[in-house]
Amino acid sequence: MIETIAFDGDDTLWHNETLFSITQARFAELLAPYGDFDDLPESLVATERRNLLVFGYGIKGFILSMIETAIEVTDSRVAAADIQAIIDAGKAMRDHPVELLDGVREVVEALATGSQRLMVITKGDLFDQESKLARSGLAELFDVIEIVSEKDTSTYQRILDRHHVDPAAFLMVGNSVRSDVLPVVEVGGRAVHVPYEVTWAIERVEAVDGGRPGVWELDSLSALPDLLSELDHA
Amino acid sequence: MIETIAFDGDDTLWHNETLFSITQARFAELLAPYGDFDDLPESLVATERRNLLVFGYGIKGFILSMIETAIEVTDSRVAAADIQAIIDAGKAMRDHPVELLDGVREVVEALATGSQRLMVITKGDLFDQESKLARSGLAELFDVIEIVSEKDTSTYQRILDRHHVDPAAFLMVGNSVRSDVLPVVEVGGRAVHVPYEVTWAIERVEAVDGGRPGVWELDSLSALPDLLSELDHA
Numbered sequence: 001m002i003e004t005i006a007f008d009g010d011d012t013l014w015h016n017e018t019l020f021s022i023t024q025a026r027f028a029e030l031l032a033p034y035g036d037f038d039d040l041p042e043s044l045v046a047t048e049r050r051n052l053l054v055f056g057y058g059i060k061g062f063i064l065s066m067i068e069t070a071i072e073v074t075d076s077r078v079a080a081a082d083i084q085a086i087i088d089a090g091k092a093m094r095d096h097p098v099e100l101l102d103g104v105r106e107v108v109e110a111l112a113t114g115s116q117r118l119m120v121i122t123k124g125d126l127f128d129q130e131s132k133l134a135r136s137g138l139a140e141l142f143d144v145i146e147i148v149s150e151k152d153t154s155t156y157q158r159i160l161d162r163h164h165v166d167p168a169a170f171l172m173v174g175n176s177v178r179s180d181v182l183p184v185v186e187v188g189g190r191a192v193h194v195p196y197e198v199t200w201a202i203e204r205v206e207a208v209d210g211g212r213p214g215v216w217e218l219d220s221l222s223a224l225p226d227l228l229s230e231l232d233h234a
Numbered sequence: 235m236i237e238t239i240a241f242d243g244d245d246t247l248w249h250n251e252t253l254f255s256i257t258q259a260r261f262a263e264l265l266a267p268y269g270d271f272d273d274l275p276e277s278l279v280a281t282e283r284r285n286l287l288v289f290g291y292g293i294k295g296f297i298l299s300m301i302e303t304a305i306e307v308t309d310s311r312v313a314a315a316d317i318q319a320i321i322d323a324g325k326a327m328r329d330h331p332v333e334l335l336d337g338v339r340e341v342v343e344a345l346a347t348g349s350q351r352l353m354v355i356t357k358g359d360l361f362d363q364e365s366k367l368a369r370s371g372l373a374e375l376f377d378v379i380e381i382v383s384e385k386d387t388s389t390y391q392r393i394l395d396r397h398h399v400d401p402a403a404f405l406m407v408g409n410s411v412r413s414d415v416l417p418v419v420e421v422g423g424r425a426v427h428v429p430y431e432v433t434w435a436i437e438r439v440e441a442v443d444g445g446r447p448g449v450w451e452l453d454s455l456s457a458l459p460d461l462l463s464e465l466d467h468a
Contacts, residue, residue, distance in 0.1 A: 054325050054328050055294055055361065056359075056360070056361030057361075058294075060289055060292075060294035060295060060298060061294060063298060064294060064297060064298065064321060067301070067317065067321065068318065068321060070314075071314045071315075071317065071318050074314070076313065076314040076315045076318070077314065078314045079310065079314075080304075080305045080308070080310040080311065080312045080313075080314075080317070081305075081310045083301065083305065083314070083317055084302065084305050084310070087298060087301065087302060091288050094288050125290075125359070125360065125361070126290070126359065126360035126381065126382075126383050127289065127290030127291075127359070127383050130383050147360065148360075149360050149361050149364050
């Protein structure tokens with residue numbers, strides 16, 4: 001029996017990666033006058049990967065990585081005004097409305113009336129994530145909200161301990177195999193993988209083994225209630 | 235009787251503002267070739283204040299505020315190489331060792347052997363604060379660590395509720411009147427103000443009324459055990 005269902009935030013409850021993609025397109029546009037940078041996406045990912053250890057996840061780190069990439073690929077020719085434009089593009093991400101994925105509101109509202117405890121376990125910048133939760137209009141439907149800097153086995157173990165959750169009665173729902181599935185299975189929980197249309201390069205791992213016990217893959221969160229009923233009657 | 239003692243992190247347990255001051259001096263040095271900017275500190279604080287609503291607290295937001303200020307005061311003349319140098323100065327803050335304030339280790343170690351529950355309630359960037367706690371070597375001495383984006387009455391109320399703490403048995407220790415004293419008194423708790431040598435402009439408020447009930451001012455954390463004994467015998 002599942003007693004606690006936890007949801008990832010970005011690209012599971014609300015669109016996120018698409019917003020980064022839009023900003024990245026604007027970034028490419030700003031640098032176009034300086035030359036042809038065919039490898040710009042790869043350069044940006046390389047900078048992001050390097051900076052992750054210094055800055056963690058989130059919009060501010062992303063803006064700083066865009067600035068550093070711009071300086072690097074233009075051999076320091078990029079003008080201050082264009083750097084300001086990069087910062088402005090990043091700030092605009094904060095003003096962008098939080099768009100829920102299809103079916104999310106219905107599914108979460110329905111589950112909130114049930115007996116299972118609902119959590120959000122989301123990784124990223126505290127300030128970004130709090131703001132997105134508030135703007136999502138969903139915050140009140142969850143019993144527990146945990147914003148963490150990394151989602152590894154020790155993070156999940158700490159959260160399960162803190163809230164006295166039996167791993168065998170815990171189900172995590174998310175779009176990232178690396179962050180929402182593998183570490184959860186490792187601590188003895190179960191996981192539902194709902195792939196998003198785009199996966200950030202840094203989150204990509206080998207496809208999850210579909211036959212793995214305790215892991216399910218769904219095309220959409222709308223299919224979650226049916227899966228939960230099946231599990232309850234299994 | 236005090237049952238729970240919570241400590242602020244930055245400038246209460248470890249030095250922080252001095253590190254920002256060092257970086258700010260480096261920032262001024264980098265801009266010196268562009269002209270005389272006598273109001274540079276004021277311009278930077280104005281940018282920080284504006285950006286607080288978009289970026290929150292922490293090193294990444296500070297770096298972005300330095301970049302924006304540099305672009306603004308130089309009328310976009312600042313070179314990309316100097317912007318990279320600003321980013322590097324900010325990154326160096328992360329590599330700086332966490333230096334505990336005098337007496338902190340002794341006091342926290344002594345209190346950890348007692349019956350009172352010890353907490354850290356620290357405001358700021360999740361990634362920065364987790365890293366500082368880990369590097370402080372103190373993390374294991376605390377029963378609860380709460381990293382929050384803002385310290386207002388609703389934050390304290392939420393933390394007290396979550397951990398079933400009676401406000402009347404709660405004592406907060408910190409360097410900021412705005413964040414560690416006033417909201418705590420407002421929710422019915424008690425507070426010890428330990429001023430730090432420098433106060434960030436954005437944290438400054440009118441001096442706290444020394445005669446206010448439930449608020450004490452200490453020159454150093456080393457004086458905390460004596461105050462706690464007095465309270466126990468009062």
